Amino acid sequence: MGYRAEHLLSLLKTVAPLLLGLLGVIFLALPMRLFEGAAPTPIIPLVVVFFWSIYAPAYMPSVSVFLIGILQDLLTGGPLGLWAAVYLVTQFVVMSQRSYFLGREQKVVWLGFALAAASASLMLWLVMSLMSGVLLPVGGLLAQMATTVLIYPLFGIAFGEFHRRILVEA
Amino acid sequence: MELLGQDGREGLGRRANSRFVLILLILVSILLLLSSLYSAQASVFKKAREGVLDATAPVLEIFSGPVAYFNDIAGNISDYFNVLEQNKALREENAELRQWMNEALELRKIVGAYDGLQTYRAPPAAQPIDAYVIGETNDAFARSMIVNAGRAQNIEAGYAVVDNRGLIGRIVDTGARASRVLLLTDVQSRIPVFVEGAAVEGLLVGNTRGKPAIAITEGVDDVEIAQGLRVLTSGAGGVMPRGLPVGVIDGGHGDDIVVDLYANYARTRLVRIINYEFPEVGETPSADEEVAATVSEG
Known part of the structure; x- marks a missing residue:
């Protein structure tokens, strides 16, 4: 393999989690209406940001997190910077607790993700309530975050395999 | 010793650097949030939203086909379970709608007659x-x-x-x-x-x-x-x-x-x-306003 190709490959590996996050944002914008719209769409970018911030922050630089958040803000048409701030604060909190999570059981990490999702929800709800001037109902948000937390183990395993086999090994 | 210290400093330096960027970006996001609060329709933000809309539309269009297909399958499965109830409800609704249809046909005739009158001017069609x-x-x-x-x-x-x-x-x-x-x-x-x-x-x-x-x-x-x-x-x-x-x-x-x-x-x-093109306001809006005022008072 030439020097160029190697360089390109390593670059591709570094931005792979970013691409996954962006795909997650696109997934959020698809007209998924399972069970008459009763099943909320999981916020996969949150999982991506959380996972790589714990296990390999080098693959999830803050700029990537920022880009994922900004794309989500632009695509949902909401206030610009909201999701970027939510994801970045999540990364900040997660990275400050990183040494605790590393090497722990998956169950513990899952609990950590639940806490991160809860704090992200609180932030979202506070900002949106402040902006709209009324206390907004929390039902939809809680359902969506609960779905995201429920599917976390699945994506945790998938991302783990992806990271180990493709990003690190190959 | 020297190596260890160097390593430590290096690691610390890198971490401090990334944390600095992280905090900087958080501040940028909050700044964006505040500025979009006060100027949600600012041309920069609007351009950005429209740009993203155009960039993602082809991707969304490709995916929306299969997504609709799977939604239909899931919808069909749930439909099988209540097909009898749905059928009954639809028959009842159909009977009701037939009555409405007859009434609408009748009304269309009357409206047609009014349309023929010279004083009436239909609003522009959408x-x-x-x-x-x-x-x-x-x-x-x-x-x-x-x-x-x-x-x-x-x-x-x-x-x-x-x-x-x-x-x-x-x-x-x-x-x-x-x-x-x-x-x-x-x-x-x-x-x-x-x-x-x-x-x-x-x-x-x-x-x-x-x-x-x-x-x-x-x-x-x-x-x-x-x-x-x-x-x-x-x-x-x-x-x-x-x-x-x-x-x-x-x-x-x-x-x-x-x-x-x-x-x-x-x-x-x-x-x-x-x-929809709104009709231009005529030369005598005062008469209309009077009518509107009396209607709202009464």
Whole structure:
């Protein structure tokens, strides 16, 4: 393999989690209406940001997190910077607790993700309530975050395999 | 010793650097958030939103086909379980609709007769543009859909969007070939409406709940707003034509008057965007105003 190709490959590996996050944002914008719209769409970018911030922050630089958040803000048409701030604060909190999570059981990490999702929800709800001037109902948000937390183990395993086999090994 | 220290310093330096960037970006996001609060329609933000709309529309369009296919399969499976009930409900609805059809045919004849009168001038007809829903924001607070028609189809911000049931929202951003529809349930949605038969005008205010509420702007204080009255767009403030069906009154919820929307967002696939040219105001608006004043007083 030439020097160029190697360089390109390593670059591709570094931005792979970013691409996954962006795909997650696109997934959020698809007209998924399972069970008459009763099943909320999981916020996969949150999982991506959380996972790589714990296990390999080098693959999830803050700029990537920022880009994922900004794309989500632009695509949902909401206030610009909201999701970027939510994801970045999540990364900040997660990275400050990183040494605790590393090497722990998956169950513990899952609990950590639940806490991160809860704090992200609180932030979202506070900002949106402040902006709209009324206390907004929390039902939809809680359902969506609960779905995201429920599917976390699945994506945790998938991302783990992806990271180990493709990003690190190959 | 030297190596270890170097390593440590290096590691510390790198971490401190990334943390600095992280905090910097958090501040940038908050700054963006604050500035978008005060200038949501600023041209930079608008351009960015439209750019993203155009960039993602092809991707969304590719994915929306298979997604709709799987939604249909899931929908079919749940339909099998209640096909008998649905059939019965549809038969009843069909019988009811046949009566309405006869009545409508009768009324069309009468309206036709009025049309023939010279004093009557019909309002300009709307020019609908059909589009498919290719995306929607699955977000707890932001409620919007992305449709595959944009400036190329002469769509502009503010146009009303309906499906086969009733009003679903209005256009807020227009890209070259895709636009965003702000749904009636979004917190930012404000649609001028009136309640048929109750002489009440108001704004339909979205609050992320399935059933938005009416904030009354004009009407008699102690007016009784019965359940089941129809809610239609009032056309106040321009752009949206008067009389688009929105929903029915679904009782009160505290002080609010809650509206059960005709729209079922889980089933909206094909929409119609209404390009409506408002009639120019004539030379004698004072007479109209007098009439309006007496109507609202009475």
